[in-house]
Amino acid sequence: MDEYRFRSPEQYDQLHPTGGDGTRCVHAGLPAPVPGAPFLPGPVFAAPYHLDPWQGPATAPNGYGRPDNPTRRLLEAAIGELEGGDCRVFASGQAAITGLLLAVLRAGDTVLLPADGYFPVRAFATDTLAGNGVRVLFAPTAGPYPSFDGVRLVLVETPANPGLDVVDLRALAERVHAAGALLAVDNTTATPLGQRPLDLGADLVVASGTKALTGHSDLLLGYLATRSPELLDRLTAWRTATGAVPGAFDAWLAHRSLATLDLRLARQTANAEALARLLAARADVSGVRWPGLPDDPAYPVASRQLRRMPGVLSFDLGSAERVARFLDAARLVAAATSFGGLHTTADRRAQWGDDTAAGFVRLSCGVEDTVDLVADVTAALDATA
Numbered sequence: 001m002d003e004y005r006f007r008s009p010e011q012y013d014q015l016h017p018t019g020g021d022g023t024r025c026v027h028a029g030l031p032a033p034v035p036g037a038p039f040l041p042g043p044v045f046a047a048p049y050h051l052d053p054w055q056g057p058a059t060a061p062n063g064y065g066r067p068d069n070p071t072r073r074l075l076e077a078a079i080g081e082l083e084g085g086d087c088r089v090f091a092s093g094q095a096a097i098t099g100l101l102l103a104v105l106r107a108g109d110t111v112l113l114p115a116d117g118y119f120p121v122r123a124f125a126t127d128t129l130a131g132n133g134v135r136v137l138f139a140p141t142a143g144p145y146p147s148f149d150g151v152r153l154v155l156v157e158t159p160a161n162p163g164l165d166v167v168d169l170r171a172l173a174e175r176v177h178a179a180g181a182l183l184a185v186d187n188t189t190a191t192p193l194g195q196r197p198l199d200l201g202a203d204l205v206v207a208s209g210t211k212a213l214t215g216h217s218d219l220l221l222g223y224l225a226t227r228s229p230e231l232l233d234r235l236t237a238w239r240t241a242t243g244a245v246p247g248a249f250d251a252w253l254a255h256r257s258l259a260t261l262d263l264r265l266a267r268q269t270a271n272a273e274a275l276a277r278l279l280a281a282r283a284d285v286s287g288v289r290w291p292g293l294p295d296d297p298a299y300p301v302a303s304r305q306l307r308r309m310p311g312v313l314s315f316d317l318g319s320a321e322r323v324a325r326f327l328d329a330a331r332l333v334a335a336a337t338s339f340g341g342l343h344t345t346a347d348r349r350a351q352w353g354d355d356t357a358a359g360f361v362r363l364s365c366g367v368e369d370t371v372d373l374v375a376d377v378t379a380a381l382d383a384t385a
């Protein structure tokens with residue numbers, strides 16, 4: 001870790017617009033107002049840009065679209081403000097995570113990954129990283145964690161998808177740094193309004209912006225954020241070399257969607273709380289997990305660490321067949337993978353090869369009225385009891 005210089009939290013605080021979450025989301029990354037110009041400039045579509053015939057690319061910020069694009073830069077400024085670090089966006093969450101792993105790890109390095117996190121990351125590690133000579137270890141999100149001696153990078157996902165366990169990031173960061181390793185946190189489920197891992201000691205944040213961050217189920221996006229200029233340079237160079245960038249229109253849509261993040265999350269969390277209580281009280285539903293339920297195993301850490309609880313919960317309906325009947329009966333719960341969108345969706349994870357039970361469901365609350373959602377889920381469960 002010594003090779004990396006880190007900016008102080010104070011330097012980053014100066015970058016944040018002040019105010020509450022709603023204010024920060026509405027203003028994140030916006031340029032200073034210009035009379036006659038829109039609040040958020042429209043997407044800039046360009047592969048090459050005009051160059052100064054004498055100076056070449058040296059004098060203009062834009063030379064070619066793969067390294068840079070003005071629409072992307074504004075989105076990066078916005079997410080960077082919310083996370084409290086410098087941000088680079090990627091074509092998807094998976095592009096950001098695999099980019100991080102491939103850019104930081106070398107043959108002979110050891111990486112520790114969540115045993116219960118997003119399944120394709122684990123598959124990538126065992127298929128590709130191990131093939132590159134990287135030693136891959138796994139630990140459950142809730143622990144116990146092994147010794148970090150000789151580990152180069154620890155990646156955790158908290159709350160974890162789909163099991164929703166959480167890990168104490170401040171305590172983990174201390175242990176990881178004492179061993180000279182780097183800590184990266186997948187912040188997809190919490191979003192930067194739910195938790196700011198860089199403030200809690202993480203070196204890197206990585207996330208899928210496809211989920212709640214943008215929330216409209218209409219684009220793919222990933223990002224990395226860090227306070228280390230060296231890590232940022234390395235990851236930027238990686239992205240330029242591999243070309244895993246989002247298009248200008250997706251970047252613009254994502255930035256437009258950020259303005260409502262606070263509002264969307266507030267309703268999603270309220271809906272998740274109502275459904276978690278409903279499900280936990282039913283004898284025909286088992287294994288309900290939501291970190292905001294006081295008797296959930298994740299609650300003690302989650303209630304200290306998370307600024308708001310996620311809109312995602314999980315439970316078990318016992319069989320694939322009952323899940324299908326439940327989804328058929330529900331009017332407001334769409335069968336769909338992904339999560340964090342405006343529409344309530346549910347996903348039987350085992351159908352994707354995830355190592356979960358056949359009846360295990362991850363349910364993502366949308367922004368429907370709570371009373372309607374509770375009535376719909378109650379009716380669908382009753383119809384399939």
Ligand SMILES: Cc1ncc(COP(=O)(O)O)c(C=O)c1O
Nearest residue numbers: 092093094118161188208210221
């Ligand atoms: C926790 C987590 N990280 C990363 C990803 C990958 O993101 P994307 O689908 O945008 O590539 C996902 C996708 O579901 C996820 O749930």
